[in-house]
């Protein structure tokens with residue numbers, strides 16, 4: 351009533367300057383304190399004398415007033431009396447907001463110019479206290495509409511909207527597979543709304559791992575989502591398949607596990623396996639194991655559901671095998687010229703391939719090697735490889751061809767400087783023949799021992815015509831061959847026409863032969879006569895420094911040799 355009088359006084363004093371602003375809306379949060387600004391956020395005019403808040407005229411309640419420079423004075427007598435306060439700038443603070451505070455409040459500013467009225471509308475918001483997903487179904491039968499659950503967004507204002515999600519994707523009501531029923535209940539006392547949403551859903555096989563959630567957006571626009579729920583989707587078996595639980599090729603001796611896979615959920619627990627004409631009933635397992643199978647296990651296998659025998663599956667198993675037997679299979683020692691029969695026996699479940707290598711080199715023929723007449727070059731390690739798909743067997747034997755040494759070549763030729771002779775002796779045999787010479791030559795080289803052959807070269811500087819012996823020997827026996835080497839001078843003459851005097855026997859021109867014959871006889875005779883006359887000849891060779899009789903003998907030989915050469 352003070353206010354009334356004050357207003358009246360003002361109006362009387364200053365004439366009626368009555369201003370009403372458009373309504374300002376302020377949104378408060380349920381239960382919290384809300385500021386109702388008086389002058390639309392601006393400070394009150396300087397000449398304000400007092401400010402007073404009241405309710406809409408229809409409610410006709412005075413709430414609070416404040417004279418400039420004085421503390422505020424609460425006028426309300428009802429529940430507001432303990433919940434209101436006022437600041438210097440004219441704002442009224444309203445504590446513990448309820449939905450009943452959603453009204454229009456009026457701020458009156460009394461200034462020297464007149465009376466100003468500001469209308470402030472209060473709106474109270476509240477996010478749901480809780481979001482709960484209740485009444486979940488335990489199992490969903492495929493294709494049948496079933497209640498997934500009820501989602502409650504409790505005590506909100508305005509009422510919350512509930513959205514359903516499957517795997518974070520929104521589900522929309524379609525009236526068939528997805529049925530969503532929403533309802534809102536308003537609390538009789540608080541006026542707050544609880545939204546309930548029920549989802550009924552027709553699950554498919556693909557929903558076995560699906561997670562369902564419900565959610566709301568809070569007033570700030572942030573999502574709130576319930577804990578996810580998942581379901582067991584049940585459906586009858588439609589398909590059965592039979593699988594082999596081992597990888598790769600089945601071999602004799604393997605253990606094989608067959609597994610009967612049914613696509614129903616829950617999976618069937620009793621199966622029949624048809625194993626080689628016998629029915630094996632398996633309970634609480636979907637597998638059947640055969641141990642240590644052999645080639646007879648090849649064939650067709652079946653399984654079916656014990657409860658529904660018409661649902662069956664079959665599979666064809668093939669057991670592979672590759673057994674290889676080689677004779678000989680270790681080291682075999684044969685004589686050169688012998689016969690060797692190699693036998694490869696292959697016992698396999700399919701078309702296999704055979705290839706052979708000798709000393710790691712591929713043999714051209716993929717046939718088993720045969721040896722009708724063994725030579726030293728046949729010696730070596732033979733490896734047969736038999737393959738059948740991924741299966742592989744390797745067998746081998748080592749062949750040793752042994753025999754007494756044989757000289758295959760004994761030659762001489764003039765050295766490049768024309769001052770020495772190169773002698774070559776080649777021998778064949780196993781074990782490796784040892785080559786020795788009857789002269790002290792200069793050792794040149796020995797070739798590697800390959801395919802039973804070895805050859806050695808020496809150089810000699812014969813100061814007289816020599817018969818040189820090459821001896822080859824191994825543990826079996828030895829062989830000796832000789833070659834006549836004339837002294838250098840004579841050879842050189844002949845070599846003018848033929849670099850190699852190997853061909854003593856072949857390549858001399860007949861004219862020269864005739865000439866030589868004559869010269870040889872004459873010279874030989876001359877020497878012979880000379881020797882007869884002076885038994886102690888001063889004619890000597892480096893090698894022949896023994897007694898005179900020996901020397902004589904050798905010289906005689908040389909004469910003969912010369913005459914023979916001449917013949918050729």
Ligand SMILES: *[C@@H]1O[C@H](CO)[C@@H](O)[C@H](O)[C@H]1NC(C)=O
Pocket residue numbers: 387391392393437438439440441
């Ligand atoms: C009014 O004053 C109070 C207390 O000083 C302050 O919290 C509020 O922000 C002010 N309001 C306006 C609109 O200036």
Ligand SMILES: *[C@@H]1O[C@H](CO)[C@@H](O)[C@H](O)[C@H]1NC(C)=O
Pocket residue numbers: 508509510511567
């Ligand atoms: C709920 O949805 C309706 C219609 O889309 C919308 O008008 C309302 O504001 C929504 N309520 C909330 C709390 O988001």
Ligand SMILES: *[C@@H]1O[C@H](CO)[C@@H](O)[C@H](O)[C@H]1NC(C)=O
Pocket residue numbers: 517518561
């Ligand atoms: C759904 O989204 C949440 C958060 O983004 C994530 O953690 C969850 O794995 C998602 N679920 C599915 C099924 O995608």
Ligand SMILES: *[C@@H]1O[C@H](CO)[C@@H](O)[C@H](O)[C@H]1NC(C)=O
Pocket residue numbers: 588589613
């Ligand atoms: C059953 O198996 C057959 C053949 O594999 C396939 O065509 C069919 O789609 C399967 N049925 C189901 C329900 O999976």
Ligand SMILES: *[C@@H]1O[C@H](CO)[C@@H](O)[C@H](O)[C@H]1NC(C)=O
Pocket residue numbers: 603604605641642
């Ligand atoms: C097969 O199973 C038996 C026992 O069931 C086992 O002794 C044997 O080692 C298995 N054989 C193979 C090749 O795994």
Ligand SMILES: *[C@@H]1O[C@H](CO)[C@@H](O)[C@H](O)[C@H]1NC(C)=O
Pocket residue numbers: 650664665666
């Ligand atoms: C198994 O082999 C038999 C005879 O060859 C054939 O009739 C059958 O269809 C095969 N079964 C499967 C599953 O391949």
Ligand SMILES: *[C@@H]1O[C@H](CO)[C@@H](O)[C@H](O)[C@H]1NC(C)=O
Pocket residue numbers: 687723
């Ligand atoms: C075996 O080979 C050697 C050398 O090639 C030959 O001399 C011999 O006559 C052959 N023997 C048979 C039985 O063919």
Ligand SMILES: *[C@@H]1O[C@H](CO)[C@@H](O)[C@H](O)[C@H]1NC(C)=O
Pocket residue numbers: 788789790
């Ligand atoms: C080779 O020379 C050695 C000594 O140097 C000698 O003992 C041997 O008898 C000679 N051999 C021949 C065949 O001349």
Ligand SMILES: *[C@@H]1O[C@H](CO)[C@@H](O)[C@H](O)[C@H]1NC(C)=O
Pocket residue numbers: 814815836837840870873908909911912913915916
């Ligand atoms: C060696 O033999 C040749 C013929 O080949 C002959 O001319 C020469 O006189 C002989 N030399 C000696 C020393 O006997």
Ligand SMILES: *[C@@H]1O[C@H](CO)[C@@H](O)[C@H](O)[C@H]1NC(C)=O
Pocket residue numbers: 817832833834907908910911
């Ligand atoms: C080598 O000479 C001797 C006599 O000096 C003779 O008996 C022999 O037949 C000759 N050998 C060859 C291969 O010419």
